Amino acid sequence: MVMTMEKANIDWANLGFGYYKTDKRFVSMYKDGQWDEGKLTDDENIVMNECACVLQYAQTCFEGMKAYETVDGRVVIFRPDMNAQRMHDTAKRLEMAPYPEDKFVEAVEQVVKANLKYVPPYGTGASLYIRPYLFGYSPVMGVKPANEFMFRIFVSPVGPYFKGGSKPITLKVSDFDRAAPNGTGHVKAGLNYAMSLHAIVTAHNEGYAENLYLDPQTRTKVEETGGANFLFITKDGKVVTPKSPSILPSITRRSLVYVAQHYLGLEVEEREVLLSELDDFAECGLCGTAAVISPVGKIVDHGREICFPSGMDVPGEITKKLYDTLTGIQYGKIEAPQGWIKTIA
Numbered sequence: 250m251v252m253t254m255e256k257a258n259i260d261w262a263n264l265g266f267g268y269y270k271t272d273k274r275f276v277s278m279y280k281d282g283q284w285d286e287g288k289l290t291d292d293e294n295i296v297m298n299e300c301a302c303v304l305q306y307a308q309t310c311f312e313g314m315k316a317y318e319t320v321d322g323r324v325v326i327f328r329p330d331m332n333a334q335r336m337h338d339t340a341k342r343l344e345m346a347p348y349p350e351d352k353f354v355e356a357v358e359q360v361v362k363a364n365l366k367y368v369p370p371y372g373t374g375a376s377l378y379i380r381p382y383l384f385g386y387s388p389v390m391g392v393k394p395a396n397e398f399m400f401r402i403f404v405s406p407v408g409p410y411f412k413g414g415s416k417p418i419t420l421k422v423s424d425f426d427r428a429a430p431n432g433t434g435h436v437k438a439g440l441n442y443a444m445s446l447h448a449i450v451t452a453h454n455e456g457y458a459e460n461l462y463l464d465p466q467t468r469t470k471v472e473e474t475g476g477a478n479f480l481f482i483t484k485d486g487k488v489v490t491p492k493s494p495s496i497l498p499s500i501t502r503r504s505l506v507y508v509a510q511h512y513l514g515l516e517v518e519e520r521e522v523l524l525s526e527l528d529d530f531a532e533c534g535l536c537g538t539a540a541v542i543s544p545v546g547k548i549v550d551h552g553r554e555i556c557f558p559s560g561m562d563v564p565g566e567i568t569k570k571l572y573d574t575l576t577g578i579q580y581g582k583i584e585a586p587q588g589w590i591k592t593i594a
């Protein structure tokens with residue numbers, strides 16, 4: 250039980266969403282066609298060749314997940330098998346050696362167990378962010394994949410992703426594109442983030458919290474933001490989420506869809522969502538591991554303001570119910586669907 254465990258001396262209530270060095274991280278190497286056993290290490294630094302594929306051609310991908318302390322003092326992780334599978338799919342798309350899915354889950358467990366004192370206490374709103382990543386390690390000069398890879402996992406205690414908690418945010422319809430049709434939008438590649446940095450800095454400078462990206466082909470359909478999927482609520486209480494082959498399949502979004510259907514009895518539509526129909530929705534939220542759901546109050550399309558009836562002060566009613574139910578499941582207050590919660594300690 251963690252209740253008796255000594256916690257790190259951290260001001261949990263004032264943690265931001267940033268890197269915090271913890272004690273142990275996991276590392277495994279792929280060489281000569283196979284993965285080694287992998288081990289925990291104290292060393293947070295990586296030394297590699299100047300011509301490593303990741304440095305020259307951005308052959309890298311990552312995952313993001315969290316460990317929580319539950320109301321009854323257990324430490325749990327949420328659906329790690331889903332992250333394992335998604336990283337497998339990403340590795341394939343980027344011509345990297347996938348890390349075996351069962352070993353992925355075991356390694357996540359090992360790292361969390363080795364850093365239990367950094368799992369924020371229940372009730373602080375903070376959690377332990379888990380960052381698995383995989384990259385091309387060997388040198389390549391001509392454009393080709395590496396043949397040696399490194400898989401690592403570190404953890405970092407984090408506060409809520411958006412400062413100011415669940416205050417609704419304002420989005421900008423971006424003039425930049427996130428993911429090309431037939432590109433890499435559906436996998437968690439570092440390169441998707443590299444090319445979004447200019448767009449997000451631009452949006453922040455203009456006072457927006459995030460970008461809404463459209464489909465690049467027609468620029469009429471809503472895709473997602475830089476790091477979160479959309480959920481909309483219709484005026485008659487239906488959940489609508491955009492469907493597109495270039496959206497990253499968010500585990501939070503897929504879990505919220507299940508929660509909407511099976512816990513809240515709501516109807517869910519996964520379909521193309523047009524920019525021109527946003528005015529018809531009652532509520533809007535962004536979903537991802539970092540924030541679970543961040544309510545959106547307003548979307549600005551080149552001066553045209555789309556204001557959701559839920560307003561700029563509080564989350565929409567159904568958005569809040571979805572948030573409360575999923576976080577209730579994660580914190581062990583509401584019974585979870587089979588296989589969603591893995592107890593670590």
Ligand SMILES: *Cc1c(COP(=O)(O)O)cnc(C)c1O
Nearest residue numbers: 476477478497499500501537538
């Ligand atoms: C990681 C990510 C998400 C959120 O996925 P979760 O599995 O819910 O954390 C959404 N969009 C993009 C582009 C992402 O990279």
